Amino acid sequence: MIKVITCKVNEESKEDFFEEQKIWKALSPLNGFLGQVGGWSKKEPLTACVFAFWENQEAYHYFMDKAHDEILLHSNQFSTYKSIDVSLYEERITIPGSEKRIIHALKKGKYVRMARVQVKPDHSDHFIEMQETLWNQGMSVAEGLLGGTFAISKKIMKDFLVFTCWGDERSHQKYVEKHFPVFVNAAKMQTDVQEIKGEELVLEEAWRVLPCNHGS
Template structure:
């Protein structure tokens, strides 16, 4: 699976326009290989839009970019609604199992998203990945309201890792952060593996949610 992370900085005066433009990505639902898209405003930076889309394969994503993407962008008028845009592609290494039945179900059901980007020491990449399977995955599965997610490597930078999880609500995620996260960090020895850790959280904007047309 390919995960596309998009981060847009928006001026206050353009925030409403960006919101409306982002609603116009529903044509994605009919594109072959598309698994869903979620987005919302960063809880820490209210003028930053966080958007994640999911694709079955690199080939299908590449076809979308070459043949369809620009048409949707031009129709939406979104290019002039943001100050800057940062786009990164990741490839799934491990599914983080939860209450949902895979990424499509997460796209349908998640109301809150937590994503972390970890720049890992080159010598620690294997250990960091193993800890996702041995510590983090089973640890998060025990958390109320955790729907599931993905652990993925950047396509351009092998030691840049993405962990994305979907939650039923902000409240249940907050409970996980307070009750489970400190213990899991210690068990996984994350501080010994990571050079830099950044995270983002957002409440899913319902009108930005794009689900694939399952009838195709």
């Protein structure tokens, strides 16, 4: 399970939001927690993006039922943003990288590319097939890609998340220049995709939360 949170903040609240985000270190000991990372959007510097990974739906729901509100009670974070959007996705395909597990990619990653994709009606099967047969194979040669996930929305079945974690921004830029245009053409994305919204961000080290057993 992947939870994507985007918060829009005012300039005067940005520093307070940054500090309050650190309270989520409390996630570390929870069973089934795989890691959380986040940072500020390069496109919209007053938009914060946070990604939380859970082993399964049961672990996520336990957190929401038993721990979420208690953590929030010790925070004033809700007063630091003017809007919040929360979306939940379930992994469909693992995107291969140099790290075998997403835990290790989240531990080492410095840069994230996220795409939220709305697929045309009746095109989901082809879109998924292209991820399996073309994008995954192609991205496996991308230098600096640590790993990622291709996931489907729990709310709207034609909405997808493509999340990739990189060793640094330069590695992602090289991939965009060298490989990405070739894959876009080969996948014929325009036939499947109705809308796509992308974000890129340098990860904030202070917001990185790893599970207590992340070395395993």
